[in-house]
Amino acid sequence: MSWTAIAVMTAGAYGFKVFGVFALARIGDRSAATFQSLTALIPAALFAALVAVQTLEAGGALQIDARLAGVAAGALAVLRRMPFVVVVLVAMAVTGAIRWQTLG
Amino acid sequence: MPAHRREGLVLAVAVGIVAATFGVLADAAGLSIPQVMVMSALMFTGASQFAAVSVIDAGGTGYTAVGSALLLAARNALYGPVVASLFGRSTAMRAVGSQFVIDETTAMAAMQNEDDIAADAFWWTAIWLWTLWNVGSVGGALLGSVIGDPEAWGLDAAFPAAFVALLAPHLRTRPGRVTAIGGGALAIAAVPIAPAGVPLLVASLAVLPGWLVHRRAL
Numbered sequence: 236m237s238w239t240a241i242a243v244m245t246a247g248a249y250g251f252k253v254f255g256v257f258a259l260a261r262i263g264d265r266s267a268a269t270f271q272s273l274t275a276l277i278p279a280a281l282f283a284a285l286v287a288v289q290t291l292e293a294g295g296a297l298q299i300d301a302r303l304a305g306v307a308a309g310a311l312a313v314l315r316r317m318p319f320v321v322v323v324l325v326a327m328a329v330t331g332a333i334r335w336q337t338l339g
Numbered sequence: 340m341p342a343h344r345r346e347g348l349v350l351a352v353a354v355g356i357v358a359a360t361f362g363v364l365a366d367a368a369g370l371s372i373p374q375v376m377v378m379s380a381l382m383f384t385g386a387s388q389f390a391a392v393s394v395i396d397a398g399g400t401g402y403t404a405v406g407s408a409l410l411l412a413a414r415n416a417l418y419g420p421v422v423a424s425l426f427g428r429s430t431a432m433r434a435v436g437s438q439f440v441i442d443e444t445t446a447m448a449a450m451q452n453e454d455d456i457a458a459d460a461f462w463w464t465a466i467w468l469w470t471l472w473n474v475g476s477v478g479g480a481l482l483g484s485v486i487g488d489p490e491a492w493g494l495d496a497a498f499p500a501a502f503v504a505l506l507a508p509h510l511r512t513r514p515g516r517v518t519a520i521g522g523g524a525l526a527i528a529a530v531p532i533a534p535a536g537v538p539l540l541v542a543s544l545a546v547l548p549g550w551l552v553h554r555r556a557l
Contacts, residue, residue, distance in 0.1 A: 236368070236369070236370055236374060236391065236392070236395050236401060236404060237401055238374070239401075240391075240401040240404055240405050241374060241377055241378060241382070243405050244378075244382055244387065244391060244404075244405055244408045244409065244412075245377070245378070245381045245382045247405075247408075247409045247412060248382045248383070248384050248387060248408070248409070248412040248415070249381075249437065249438060251409075251412050251413050251414075251415050251416040252412075252415045252416065252419065252437040252438060252440045252441075253434065253437045254416045254419065255415060255416035255417060255418055255419020255420065255423075255437075255440060256419040256422070256423045256426065256433050256436065256437045256440060257419070257423075257433065257437075258419075259416055259417070259419045259420050260419050260420040260423030260424075262420070269550075270420070272514075272550055272553055272554075273546050273547075273550050274420040274421050274546075275421070275449075276509075276514060276515065276518040276545075276546040276549040276550060276553075277417050277418065277420070277421055277543060277546055278418075278421060278445060278446060278449045278505075278506075278509055279506065279509035279510070279515045279516075279518040279519045279522065279545075279546075279549065280518045280519065280521065280522030280542050280543050280544075280545040280546050280549070281414060281417065281418075281442070281522065281539060281542060281543060282442070282446065282502050282505055282506040282509065282519070282522075283506055283518075283519035283520070283522040283523040283526075283542070283545075284522045284523060284525065284526035284538060284539050284542030284543075284545075285386075285442065285498075285499065285502045285539065286499045286502045286503055286506060286523065287522075287523040287524075287526045287527050288526050288527075288530060288538055288539065289495075289498050289499035289502070290496075290499045291527060291530070292530050292535075292538075295530070295531070295534070295535065296530070296531055297527065297530055297531060301493070301496070302495055302496045302499065305493055305496035305500065306496055306499045306500050306503060308500075309496070309499075309500030309503055309504075310500075310503045313503050313504050313507050318349070319346065319349045319350060319353070319501070319504050320349055320352070320353065322500055322501070322503070322504045323353045323356075323497050323500050323501050323504075325500070326493065326496040326497060326499070326500030327492060327493035327494060327496055327497050327500075328493065329493070329496070330493030330495070330496035331491065331492050331493030332493075334490065334491060334493065335491070338491075
């Protein structure tokens with residue numbers, strides 16, 4: 236990858252972050268109550284989307300594979316109020332074990 | 340150590356493991372160690388970094404790599420309004436804070452009930468995460484051949500599982516649940532028809548049904 240590409244991506248990534256903190260956040264100064272209840276819901280929307288995409292997306296299409304079983308096991312650990320490390324390790328172990336099984 | 344700082348550290352350790360995966364992939368895609376270091380230190384937004392090196396690894400052009408990386412980075416703008424109040428009024432603080440506005444820091448801040456604890460959680464998560472993200476990336480790039488295929492270890496399940504845990508507190512309220520279900524459904528619907536990154540932006544529209552539920556409850 237060229238250094239130019241890295242420079243453009245770095246500048247762009249920071250640009251989006253700054254735009255959010257300085258410009259998008261300012262809209263809230265005008266219509267505080269509505270804006271606050273909308274932004275308070277952004278993490279719920281985006282984190283659910285991250286979970287869905289990272290679990291089911293492969294090469295631009297939907298695909299059910301060992302990740303789904305691992306993440307489901309992780310979700311079960313969350314329901315059982317297991318510590319964060321356990322959640323992550325359970326998901327990795329289940330996914331890794333299924334791949335190991337199917338690859339022989 | 341206060342609970343929210345400890346939780347930030349634990350999250351950063353898990354993310355550090357994911358960073359090693361990035362390092363392995365970047366090395367396989369032909370990036371030099373300085374390039375890996377600059378990306379992790381300055382670009383500092385994991386999904387975009389993964390997208391960029393995956394495109395290059397698959398033989399794609401630099402333009403495609405930059406395009407998908409930026410589409411994935413765009414969602415960080417949506418986190419701005421969630422965390423901006425934690426930086427106070429100082430422009431310098433907000434400019435520095437902006438660099439660390441990503442999924443994980445927003446998640447740790449949004450989980451707290453009080454503003455000063457939320458700010459502390461944001462900054463400590465940022466410090467732990469930035470450090471371990473960089474250590475993990477370089478470690479992965481150096482030890483790529485030893486680690487082998489990160490997917491054989493189930494590493495690609497670590498990130499979504501971590502975000503199930505980070506999503507959980509937002510599911511306690513009905514508007515939160517409605518928003519999460521809507522966001523997940525919109526993202527899944529968008530995956531087959533939109534380029535990487537766009538499904539996450541589309542998912543943000545789910546705050547509208549969530550907000551309607553919230554208003555009806557008032």
